Amino acid sequence: MFKADVVVLGAGMVGVSAALHLQARGREVVLVDRHGAAGLETSFGNAGLIERSSVYPRVFPRDLKRLALYALNLLPEAHYHATALPKMAPWLLRYYEESAPERLERIGVAQRALIERCLAEHEALMEPAGALGLLRRTGWIKLYRSEATLSEAIAEARSLEAFGLNIDILDENGLAAREPHLAGAIGAVHYLDTASVDEPSRVAQAYADLFVKRGGRFLQGDAQSLREGEDGLWSVSTQEGAVHARDLLVSLGPWSDLVYSEFGYDFPLAVKRGYHMHYALGDGATLTHPVLDADVGYVLAPMTRGVRLTTGVEFARRDAEPTPVQLEQTEVEARKLLPLGDRLDAKPWMGCRPCLPDMLPIVGRAPRHENLWFDFGHQHHGFTLGPVCGRLIAELITGEEPFTDPTPYRPGRF
Incomplete structure (x- = not known):
């Protein structure tokens, strides 16, 4: 048995x-x-983006034709399990309500307070962790296959320039100049402020190594062993014995409910599952930017292992068996876009994104426990927002003046 000031549950980003x-x-x-x-x-399987240009969250679509296609599971960017719908229906309804234009502006302001600092906070950790060499400042490219979707994307991009973002609009020739081995797109939007890494889990491990180098203890243990003692201390079992601490931070992403539910909390946490596969490149082809095939709904990102194809979202129970149908669908289209070679993984990887219906994370003190803290629910942006939300929760726990108003992220809003 030993004591600490704070135990943090979860070693994702x-x-x-x-x-x-x-x-x-x-x-x-x-x-x-x-x-x-x-x-x-979850931090293992993403596209490696530090998405500085994502100043608005991913909203629930409102186009009726598109919704009908989703309902029939006809779009590869989204897939659902019918067995998951009874439990997810209330969450989806609230997600739809929170995506209303009159609410979206307020949510966007709260997201921007975090997004605008995301890259700077990563760099502040990357430098002492010796990980700056993993950072690529190439931006990312969203490409389009039709005039209609390209025109809509250009209009959206122009509206985002008001937030100080640097954006290039590319015609077919401009796209070919930046990615000569892509085929099939008529144009693209290049968001220049977004950065990326070639192995997201390696960045998380570099941060963990820095934590240990500075004297921190990183232990293997069971978060569900958490107990609240009569002495006011939290205890959790690890392979090196029980750890006791005054403050406890839950950062377990899609598994956070396994802990908070034991202490009487019921947050509307759902998961959006996703898959990835790595591919070799054939015919001397190259890929130097992460690329979103926006009209189909997948990302191709250059990684150390090859080109990683990441899928859109799957609405399913967190622990249901994998059903990588989106990967099968999008691989067909990806091979038309880029000369992909052999699959490099024995099987598709599957992960879960922890999502809340208002598209903002929970960051703050538990409403009924003085020394219980939460930092989870970062949607598609856990890798992006880990450092900036880490700063915010640390300021709250230590009583510092927070760099931004924490009210929009407070657990008590639910």
Whole structure:
């Protein structure tokens, strides 16, 4: 048995970043994860984007024709399990309501307060972690196959320039100049402020290594062993014995409910599952930017292992068996876009994105427990927002003046 000031549950990008920020503020921190390494769950399988240009969240679509196609599972960007709908229906309805234009502006303001600092906060951790060499400042490209969708995307991009974003509009020749081996798109929007990495889990592990180098303890343990003691301390079991701490931070992403529900909390947390596969490139082809095939709904991103294809969203129970139909559908289109070679993974990887219906994370103190804290629900942006939300929760736990108003992210809003 040993004591610490804070135990952080979860060593994905969100938890590792919070642990580093708490440590930098003088707290003795123990980081606990069921794996012996960092970034092996949701932080492992994303497209590696630090999405600085995402100043508005991903909203529930309102086009009736598109909704009808979703209902029939006819669009590869989204797929659902019928067995999951009874439980997810209330969540989806609330997601639809929160996506209304009159609410979206308020939510967008709250998201921008985090997004505008996301890259700077990553760089502040990357430099001492020796990970700046993993950062690519190439932006990312959203390409389109029809005049209608391209025109709509250009209009959206022009509206986002008001937020200080740097954006290039590319015709077919301009796209070919930047990615000569892509075929089939008529134009694209290049968001220049977004950065990316070639292996997201390697960045999370670099942050964890920095945490340990600075004296932190990273232990393998079971988050569900968490207990609240009569002495006011939290305890959790690890392979090195029980750890006791005054403050406890839950950063378990899509598994956060396994802990908070035991203490009487019921947040509207759902998951959007996703898949990836790596491919070799054939015919001497190259890919130097992450690319969204916007009209189909998948991303191709250059990684150390090859080109990673990441799918859109699957609405299913978190622990249901994998059904990588979106990967099968989008691979066909991806091979038309880029000369992909052999699959490099034995089977598709599947992960879960932790999502709340108002598209904002939960960051703050538990309403009924003085020393219980939450930092989860970052939607598609856990890798992007881990460091900036880690800073915010560390400021709240240590009593510092937070860099932004934490009210929009408070757990009590639900």
